[in-house]
Amino acid sequence: MTPMNNDLPVLDDLISVLDRTPTTLAALLDGLPEIWVTATEGDGTWSPFGVVGHLIHGERTDWIPRARHILAGDSRPFEAFDREAQFSESRNKRVGELLGTFARLRIENLETLRGFSLTSDDLERRGLHPELGEVTLGQLLATWVVHDLDHLGQVARTMAKVYTTTVGPWAAYLSILRDRQR
Amino acid sequence: MTPMNNDLPVLDDLISVLDRTPTTLAALLDGLPEIWVTATEGDGTWSPFGVVGHLIHGERTDWIPRARHILAGDSRPFEAFDREAQFSESRNKRVGELLGTFARLRIENLETLRGFSLTSDDLERRGLHPELGEVTLGQLLATWVVHDLDHLGQVARTMAKVYTTTVGPWAAYLSILRDRQR
Numbered sequence: 521m522t523p524m525n526n527d528l529p530v531l532d533d534l535i536s537v538l539d540r541t542p543t544t545l546a547a548l549l550d551g552l553p554e555i556w557v558t559a560t561e562g563d564g565t566w567s568p569f570g571v572v573g574h575l576i577h578g579e580r581t582d583w584i585p586r587a588r589h590i591l592a593g594d595s596r597p598f599e600a601f602d603r604e605a606q607f608s609e610s611r612n613k614r615v616g617e618l619l620g621t622f623a624r625l626r627i628e629n630l631e632t633l634r635g636f637s638l639t640s641d642d643l644e645r646r647g648l649h650p651e652l653g654e655v656t657l658g659q660l661l662a663t664w665v666v667h668d669l670d671h672l673g674q675v676a677r678t679m680a681k682v683y684t685t686t687v688g689p690w691a692a693y694l695s696i697l698r699d700r701q702r
Numbered sequence: 703m704t705p706m707n708n709d710l711p712v713l714d715d716l717i718s719v720l721d722r723t724p725t726t727l728a729a730l731l732d733g734l735p736e737i738w739v740t741a742t743e744g745d746g747t748w749s750p751f752g753v754v755g756h757l758i759h760g761e762r763t764d765w766i767p768r769a770r771h772i773l774a775g776d777s778r779p780f781e782a783f784d785r786e787a788q789f790s791e792s793r794n795k796r797v798g799e800l801l802g803t804f805a806r807l808r809i810e811n812l813e814t815l816r817g818f819s820l821t822s823d824d825l826e827r828r829g830l831h832p833e834l835g836e837v838t839l840g841q842l843l844a845t846w847v848v849h850d851l852d853h854l855g856q857v858a859r860t861m862a863k864v865y866t867t868t869v870g871p872w873a874a875y876l877s878i879l880r881d882r883q884r
Contacts, residue, residue, distance in 0.1 A: 527868045533735050537861065540730055547725040548854075553715050652871040659870035666862045666869055670878040672730075673858035679719065680851040686709045687848055688841035689834040696852040699881055 528643045529662045531633075539630060541668040542623035545572060548675065550616050557615050559682045561700065568675045572618040573610035574603065575671060579625035581605075583664045584632050590647035590657045591636065597650040633661075710825045711844045713815075721812060723850040724805035727754060730857065732798050739797050741864045743882065750857045754800040755788025757853060761807035763787075765846045766814050772829035772839045773818065779832040815843075 549557060549568055558567045566574065582601045589598055610618060636642070643658035680696045691697055731739060731750055740749045748756065764783045771780055792800060818824070825840035862878045873879055 529865065529868050530737075533737050536733075536735055537738065540734070543729040544726055547729045548722055551718075552722070553718055555712075555715050556719065649871065652874065655871055659868065659872060662865040662868040662870075663872040663876065666865050666872075666876045666878065669858040669862040670876055673855045673862070673878050673881070676851040676855035676858065680848045680855070683711065683844045683848050686711050686841065686844040688844075689831070689837055690841060690845040690848075692834065694845065694848045694852055695882075696855050697848065699855070700877075 528640055528658045529665075531638060531661075534661055534665045535630060535633065537665045538626065538668065541575075541672065542619065542626050544672065545575075545675070546619045546623065550619055552615075555682060556679050559678055561678050561681055565678070566674070568678060569610070569615050569618070570607065571671045571675055571678075572615060572622055573607070573613075574605075575668070576618060576622050576625060577602070577605045577609065578664075578667065579622065579629055583660070584629045586647065586660055587633070587636070587657060590645050590660065591642070593645075595648065597648045600650050710822055710840045711847075713820060713843075716843055716847045717812060717815065719847045720808065720815075720850065723757075723854065724801065724808050726854065727757075727857070728801045728805065732801055734797075737864060738861050741860055743860050743863055747860070748856070750860060751792065751797050751800070752788055753853045753857055753860075754797060754804055755792035755795075756785065757850070758800060758804050758807060759784070759787045759791065760846075760849065761804065761811055765842070766811045768829065768842055769815070769818070769839060772827050772842065773824070775827075777830065779830045782832050 549572070557569050560567045560570075578601070581599075586598050638657070643656065643661070645657045646654050647657070647660070649655045677696050677699055680694070684691065684697050687694060687697075731754070739751050742749045742752075760783070763781075768780050820839070825838065825843070827839045828836050829839070829842070831837045859878050859881055862876070866873065866879050869876060869879075
């Protein structure tokens with residue numbers, strides 16, 4: 521197999537981040553007043569609560585199922601990932617409960633990932649994304665990490681915006697308040 | 703005193719976030735491989751390590767000293783805050799050590815803040831910022847919170863960008879990789 525690129529992630533590096541996301545989000549969100557947990561950046565944007573539900577859905581249907589798909593040599597496209605599924609699944613739950621579910625699923629999925637005993641060659645194995653076309657297992661696993669960090673950044677930004685006007689003149693220095701302005 | 707605005711922060715709400723920042727950053731960064739801790743977004747930008755040093759400097763010289771300044775009725779401008787001081791102070795330290803120092807200082811500062819037993823009237827008391835002009839104590843405390851979240855978002859973004867090319871075609875979906883592009 522010809523390498524698509526030499527930019528392969530190191531498994532221990534990526535697992536070290538994936539392993540920390542549930543504890544990081546729990547440290548930030550568990551027990552936090554509702555003003556922060558249910559805040560959004562406006563219509564059609566997600567609250568920290570919604571983000572945790574989305575991460576749970578990813579653990580169940582996206583990362584490991586797609587890794588298995590690639591490792592099985594399945595040439596059909598991956599099933600599409602429903603980015604809005606959390607809104608039905610999380611209804612009537614509390615954020616602490618969602619954080620616990622996310623942590624449990626992530627532990628199981630990292631055990632599965634370690635159990636694959638992946639080689640560098642494995643990381644270059646390819647699958648077919650329904651929109652993006654050909655992708656590698658290494659790219660999928662790197663995306664899992666960046667997806668976590670993207671949503672951690674979103675949670676921080678969404679919480680920050682609760683105080684957009686409360687900070688008064690200091691808004692001029694707080695650039696997060698202007699990120700993804702709508 | 704005429705209220706500057708009615709947009710006063712609730713002390714319990716803001717303390718609940720301030721209290722969680724050190725544990726959140728420790729959950730994310732303590733023991734993490736160097737590839738993440740020392741990454742930057744390019745020349746002149748800060749690594750997660752640098753951010754923790756900056757937060758320590760703020761605990762020592764910014765938030766509580768400025769709150770005391772306002773509560774003392776001091777009409778002189780605040781002393782300017784050195785945003786780059788961490789680079790000399792953090793030299794030769796490890797991120798775990800910095801996280802411990804940050805946690806200890808934050809606990810002390812929140813004890814001090816609670817000890818002020820602030821009223822709503824206190825939150826409208828005013829001080830003079832050297833660049834921004836008149837600001838209130840409520841705005842200062844809200845800024846403390848947003849400043850934490852701004853830097854948490856920065857840490858997530860900086861770590862994410864380590865894998866900018868590693869994610870391959872998925873970069874199209876990962877908007878954090880395009881935030882604050884230089």
